[in-house]
Amino acid sequence: MALRMPAPDQDVLARRREIVAALREIVPGEGVIDAEDELRAYECDALSVYRQLPMVAVLPSTTDQVSRILRYCHENRVRVVPRGAGTSLSGGALPLADGVLLGLGKFNKILDIDYANRTVTAQPGVTNLGISTAVASSGFYYAPDPSSQIACTIGGNIAENSGGVHSLKYGLTTNNVLGIEMVLVTGEVIRLGGKHLDSEGYDLLGLVTGSEGLLGVVTEVTVRILKKPSTARAVLIGFPSNEDAGDCVAAIIAAGIIPGGMEMMDRPAIHATEDFVHAGYPLDVEALLIVELDGPKVEVDHLIEQVAGIARARKSMTLRISQTEEERALFWAGRKSAFPAVGRITPDYMCMDGTIPRKKLPEVLARMRELSEKHRLRFCNVFHAGDGNLHPLILFDANKSDELERAEKFGADILRLCVEVGGVLTGEHGVGIEKRDLMDTMFDDVDLAQQLRIKCAFDPESLLNPGKVFPVLHRCAEMGRMIVNKGHLPFPDLPRF
Amino acid sequence: MTKPRDADDVRQAVADAAAAGTPLEVVGRGTKRGLGRPMQTGASLDLSGLSGIPLYEPDELVMTALAGTPLADVEATLKAQNQRLAFEPADLGPLYGAPENAASIGGVFASNLSGPGRLRHGAARDHLLGLKAVNGTGEFFKTGGRVVKNVTGYDLCKLLAGSHGTLAAMTEVTFKVLPIPEKTRTVLIFGLDDGRAREAMSAALGSPHEVIAAAHLPTSVATRSSVAYVSGAGRGVTAIRVEGPAPSAEHRCKALREELAPFGATEELHGMNSATLWRELGDARPFVGDPRPLWRLSVPPTEGPQAIARIARTMQAEWFYDWGGGLVWLAVSPSADAGAAAIREALGGGHATLVRADDAVRRAVPVFQPQAAPLAALAKRVKESMDPKGILNPGRMD
Numbered sequence: 001m002a003l004r005m006p007a008p009d010q011d012v013l014a015r016r017r018e019i020v021a022a023l024r025e026i027v028p029g030e031g032v033i034d035a036e037d038e039l040r041a042y043e044c045d046a047l048s049v050y051r052q053l054p055m056v057a058v059l060p061s062t063t064d065q066v067s068r069i070l071r072y073c074h075e076n077r078v079r080v081v082p083r084g085a086g087t088s089l090s091g092g093a094l095p096l097a098d099g100v101l102l103g104l105g106k107f108n109k110i111l112d113i114d115y116a117n118r119t120v121t122a123q124p125g126v127t128n129l130g131i132s133t134a135v136a137s138s139g140f141y142y143a144p145d146p147s148s149q150i151a152c153t154i155g156g157n158i159a160e161n162s163g164g165v166h167s168l169k170y171g172l173t174t175n176n177v178l179g180i181e182m183v184l185v186t187g188e189v190i191r192l193g194g195k196h197l198d199s200e201g202y203d204l205l206g207l208v209t210g211s212e213g214l215l216g217v218v219t220e221v222t223v224r225i226l227k228k229p230s231t232a233r234a235v236l237i238g239f240p241s242n243e244d245a246g247d248c249v250a251a252i253i254a255a256g257i258i259p260g261g262m263e264m265m266d267r268p269a270i271h272a273t274e275d276f277v278h279a280g281y282p283l284d285v286e287a288l289l290i291v292e293l294d295g296p297k298v299e300v301d302h303l304i305e306q307v308a309g310i311a312r313a314r315k316s317m318t319l320r321i322s323q324t325e326e327e328r329a330l331f332w333a334g335r336k337s338a339f340p341a342v343g344r345i346t347p348d349y350m351c352m353d354g355t356i357p358r359k360k361l362p363e364v365l366a367r368m369r370e371l372s373e374k375h376r377l378r379f380c381n382v383f384h385a386g387d388g389n390l391h392p393l394i395l396f397d398a399n400k401s402d403e404l405e406r407a408e409k410f411g412a413d414i415l416r417l418c419v420e421v422g423g424v425l426t427g428e429h430g431v432g433i434e435k436r437d438l439m440d441t442m443f444d445d446v447d448l449a450q451q452l453r454i455k456c457a458f459d460p461e462s463l464l465n466p467g468k469v470f471p472v473l474h475r476c477a478e479m480g481r482m483i484v485n486k487g488h489l490p491f492p493d494l495p496r497f
Numbered sequence: 498m499t500k501p502r503d504a505d506d507v508r509q510a511v512a513d514a515a516a517a518g519t520p521l522e523v524v525g526r527g528t529k530r531g532l533g534r535p536m537q538t539g540a541s542l543d544l545s546g547l548s549g550i551p552l553y554e555p556d557e558l559v560m561t562a563l564a565g566t567p568l569a570d571v572e573a574t575l576k577a578q579n580q581r582l583a584f585e586p587a588d589l590g591p592l593y594g595a596p597e598n599a600a601s602i603g604g605v606f607a608s609n610l611s612g613p614g615r616l617r618h619g620a621a622r623d624h625l626l627g628l629k630a631v632n633g634t635g636e637f638f639k640t641g642g643r644v645v646k647n648v649t650g651y652d653l654c655k656l657l658a659g660s661h662g663t664l665a666a667m668t669e670v671t672f673k674v675l676p677i678p679e680k681t682r683t684v685l686i687f688g689l690d691d692g693r694a695r696e697a698m699s700a701a702l703g704s705p706h707e708v709i710a711a712a713h714l715p716t717s718v719a720t721r722s723s724v725a726y727v728s729g730a731g732r733g734v735t736a737i738r739v740e741g742p743a744p745s746a747e748h749r750c751k752a753l754r755e756e757l758a759p760f761g762a763t764e765e766l767h768g769m770n771s772a773t774l775w776r777e778l779g780d781a782r783p784f785v786g787d788p789r790p791l792w793r794l795s796v797p798p799t800e801g802p803q804a805i806a807r808i809a810r811t812m813q814a815e816w817f818y819d820w821g822g823g824l825v826w827l828a829v830s831p832s833a834d835a836g837a838a839a840i841r842e843a844l845g846g847g848h849a850t851l852v853r854a855d856d857a858v859r860r861a862v863p864v865f866q867p868q869a870a871p872l873a874a875l876a877k878r879v880k881e882s883m884d885p886k887g888i889l890n891p892g893r894m895d
Contacts, residue, residue: 116699116799118702139705140703160648161648163646167645171623174623174652175619175623184871190871191872194797194846195797195847196795197615197616197620197824198611198615198622200850200868201865202656202659202664202879203622203660204879206652206654207651210651211651211652227703227704254555256676295741295745296745296748298745298748299744303742355644355646357554357559359554359557387644387645389644424644424647424649425649426648426649427644427646427647427648430648435649439649439650442642442649443639443650446637447639447650449636450882451653454653455651458875
């Protein structure tokens with residue numbers, strides 16, 4: 001795969017043995033990995049079309065070790081790629097040939113559960129679900145629930161500002177994290193936030209959340225936990241067209257209802273998931289909505305009736321309300337297994353992640369169908385309808401001559417379309433390497449230069465996760481007068497608007 | 498004084514000031530000029546001419562307003578569609594002698610001052626989706642977008658929210674709006690001391706009743722409320738707010754009254770009284786028209802009463818709690834440092850801001866909580882990345 005990454009520094013590669021030895025001084029025993037077969041485990045994340053062996057991997061277990069590793073790498077001009085569980089869909093943890101892969105997997109402890117202040121403090125390698133599990137017996141949970149929550153880590157969630165199906169009502173990671181401990185590239189350790197609300201001084205916590213490992217390495221996280229709603233029920237609604245389903249979503253919001261989750265699938269996604277998990281989805285509909293309401297039973301019952309009324313007034317063909325917790329779980333089972341279900345019907349697929357203003361959905365779906373014909377590839381759609389976050393899945397076969405290339409062009413066209421209708425390139429998966437070269441469809445040179453100067457304020461030598469998020473790296477000394485070049489591969493032909 | 502008519506005027510004015518090295522006071526509608534360190538500036542950049550709402554799509558829960566648009570216009574426009582800003586912007590102007598409801602929407606986000614609803618709905622910064630601004634070199638840039646779910650590039654909205662005009666002059670803000678809940682109920686509990694009130698608030702917030710706001714007013718502050726149920730209590734008053742569709746708000750209110758009964762006698766406030774009480778608290782009305790220095794402490798909720806107990810041993814003070822105990826408004830007797838050393842010493846975590854004091858006091862002590870050296874150095878580099886010549890509100894947050 002042709003993807004332009006920063007050219008490996010031959011001087012660093014020549015010093016590999018010395019660097020490995022220095023890292024072993026900091027992290028003794030098996031915490032430093034330099035054998036090629038063992039490094040294979042780190043060669044990619046969930047965006048597995050891009051692979052690269054790191055120069056060396058190091059797995060520290062204390063903040064002090066992280067600090068010393070970064071200080072050493074900074075002093076010796078060695079690049080560093082931080083990694084959580086490696087579930088990123090945008091290549092955020094893709095290693096560098098001349099880089100140290102810094103794995104946070106050993107930071108796997110929950111440090112403090114504070115019910116009175118409703119917070120959990122955890123090391124960054126604790127999984128997202130691990131936090132909810134730790135407080136479940138007391139009826140609490142951590143709200144953001146990315147679909148990879150059994151594997152993805154809270155540190156990775158901070159790096160990517162992860163969302164989930166409940167983010168319409170409960171927010172993204174950035175709205176639920178209260179504090180972090182972070183190591184700067186110099187090895188300095190800083191604390192941002194804590195168990196209190198709002199930052200004093202600049203909101204660097206908000207800036208760091210979603211910064212994709214480019215600004216520092218998070219070594220401790222404090223999040224807000226919530227009491228579980230006493231009741232949750234879901235409604236499954238089938239529609240004769242995507243337009244009707246889109247209208248229903250708009251009408252629910254317009255009625256002042258903010259559901260806990262509101263998901264939509266198109267016909268190909270309905271069929272793929274029904275074949276896979278037999279959730280009982282109707283197969284004669286063009287679009288399916290899952291609307292979940294949570295809260296006190298009296299509120300849920302009240303709102304479910306309202307939602308049902310709105311749906312019936314908008315051509316719904318089928319409407320089922322979950323009567324039991326098992327049935328609610330079944331309604332979700334199909335949606336939550338959409339990716340593996342699609343994986344069964346195609347050798348390969350590419351998952352896109354644009355966000356659009358909700359009302360543009362029918363237009364975007366219609367134009368995606370045109371693009372599908374143009375690129376001669378099938379696609380299906382799952383959609384966080386409540387907050388406008390689209391996940392088109394492009395089906396292709398990488399073993400057929402040019403299908404990967406066509407899939408990438410199709411994907412670029414979809415993201416370009418999202419931006420054109422007022423949306424953004426990525427809602428929750430991150431820019432990483434995947435959308436890096438599309439950044440100039442959303443931002444002009446001045447916008448990008450301003451972001452790069454922020455990067456320079458944290459990491460002037462650009463040692464932390466270089467090659468991610470921004471199309472072209474410049475030395476910070478040049479930033480005052482730099483022009484950001486247009487991106488190149490893998491999306492070479494995009495205009496700006 | 499420069500009063501730009503549009504974003505390009507702002508860009509030009511800042512570029513000129515940058516070229517001449519003239520420090521600028523960046524001001525929206527000027528209601529919170531007394532917040533922050535006193536500054537020495539050569540000119541004012543008055544953004545009140547940038548007024549208007551170019552985009553409002555109620556179905557999409559989004560609005561775009563020019564930075565100088567009066568908050569009152571924004572709120573009236575939203576109210577006409579039964580929507581609101583859920584973070585309940587705090588109107589602190591009256592604390593500084595400005596009229597009520599005179600702030601600009603840009604100033605609201607630049608100061609990231611959120612009201613009681615912050616506890617559940619998040620802060621102003623959580624609602625800011627995108628913005629356009631002019632940095633300290635006179636470059637016009639944008640960040641974010643108009644959709645809620647967006648992780649494209651660094652989240653500079655968060656950075657600019659609460660930066661008090663020291664990083665860039667915002668020209669336009671895009672933010673999330675939400676429906677006004679059908680019903681609001683506030684449960685009052687009478688006669689608790691700070692410690693018990695903190696426990697009652699923790700119990701309420703740890704319940705599944707989706708408590709939106711929780712505050713505690715010691716007796717002397719409660720008596721100044723314009724809500725008779727509160728002022729007439731003659732005791733400390735703890736207030737817990739719920740919202741939602743009518744049946745649910747009523748259900749939550751009833752359930753909370755039952756669950757909190759062991760703490761003390763309870764009462765409930767309905768729509769108008771409830772709205773009045775929470776507006777008073779959000780805007781720190783109990784301390785308006787009061788000459789005393791005023792602090793705003795953000796602390797871990799359980800540590801508020803302990804910190805206050807330590808402070809009250811060393812100085813004359815009066816206070817009330819919001820955000821479930823995590824926010825303390827604290828008025829102290831005038832002194833050379835407004836009690837800064839003792840107050841910051843007493844904190845077990847969090848930060849203390851000297852919201853109101855004479856210029857001389859705000860020159861003498863840091864208004865914002867001093868930061869550890871590596872963090873302070875990083876913040877300075879961030880400032881320089883946006884305003885390398887230091888011309889935007891110089892020194893205001895130092």
